[in-house]
Amino acid sequence: MAVRDEIREQRKKLKGQGFKAHLEYFWEYYKIHTAVALVAIIFIVTLARDIANNKPYALYALFINNQGSTTQEYLQEGYVSYAGIDTNAEAVLVDTSSNFLSSSMDTTVVATSEKIMALLSAKELDVMVGDEQVIYHYGAQETLADLRNVLSADKLKELEDAGLLMYVEQGYMDYLASEEYSNYLASKKYDENNKYAVMAAYYDENFEEKIPDKSEMDNPVPIAINMSGSAALTECGAYNNNVPYAAVVINSQRPDRALEFLEYLMK
Numbered sequence: 001m002a003v004r005d006e007i008r009e010q011r012k013k014l015k016g017q018g019f020k021a022h023l024e025y026f027w028e029y030y031k032i033h034t035a036v037a038l039v040a041i042i043f044i045v046t047l048a049r050d051i052a053n054n055k056p057y058a059l060y061a062l063f064i065n066n067q068g069s070t071t072q073e074y075l076q077e078g079y080v081s082y083a084g085i086d087t088n089a090e091a092v093l094v095d096t097s098s099n100f101l102s103s104s105m106d107t108t109v110v111a112t113s114e115k116i117m118a119l120l121s122a123k124e125l126d127v128m129v130g131d132e133q134v135i136y137h138y139g140a141q142e143t144l145a146d147l148r149n150v151l152s153a154d155k156l157k158e159l160e161d162a163g164l165l166m167y168v169e170q171g172y173m174d175y176l177a178s179e180e181y182s183n184y185l186a187s188k189k190y191d192e193n194n195k196y197a198v199m200a201a202y203y204d205e206n207f208e209e210k211i212p213d214k215s216e217m218d219n220p221v222p223i224a225i226n227m228s229g230s231a232a233l234t235e236c237g238a239y240n241n242n243v244p245y246a247a248v249v250i251n252s253q254r255p256d257r258a259l260e261f262l263e264y265l266m267k
Helices: 003-014 019-051 071-083 107-122 132-140 153-161 170-176 179-187 195-206 231-236 255-265
Strands: 057-064 091-098 127-131 165-169 220-226 244-248
Touching (some): 057 107, 071 255, 127 132, 132 165, 132 170, 132 220, 132 244, 153 165, 165 170, 170 179, 170 220, 231 255, 244 255
Antiparallel strands (some): 165 220, 220 244
16 A cells, blocks of 8 residues: 555544544654654754854744745844844844644644744743634643733723733633543543533544633633734735734743734734
């Protein structure tokens, strides 16, 4: 049997078996390619720092599923000018090299996940920008900061009144971090009366987050800002076919810079 046919047969068997099964499959069949991809990521990140002459970052923003060909250059130059960054002393990186389309579940998804984990572990990442599904997914994983701890009360109310905030249910985040969820991943059995378990199982089976309205949440946590009105993102065509959301990463070491970058995008 040809390799292509074998892979097709394996994908048929995996249908409906969830995210974990797909990850295991891709590691088995693509582990060499995945390892190469990870080495390439490490090389690119290292090279970027070398190019910056080992200058400390003023800001590191990761744009996932970017569509614009000039996004990186346009936003780096725009933010440097807006914030008055001395690029002789500090580096600004708008990283547009990552894609995350979980419905396709390929090595790109695995590599992007690994890259984000590495950046979080190194505490290098400040801002994450992406479409609704991506940002909600990482928000539910407690990767993104509670905007109540980042924005002023007045600014938060302004954005809330304008309908520009994305929320994640605290109970959903708690469930994903629980032993009950770990047991579900192992057994594929869950409490159908637990709405968070139902939401998690839906993602596991369909690779798509079921995003409830804020009014349906018991304890909504604001985690991202709708940037559909951003002049800068419109100009560079970063998300022409999707509504972009921007968020501050939960362990950013430069939260003031991260907030300043969001302010630049909101112009």
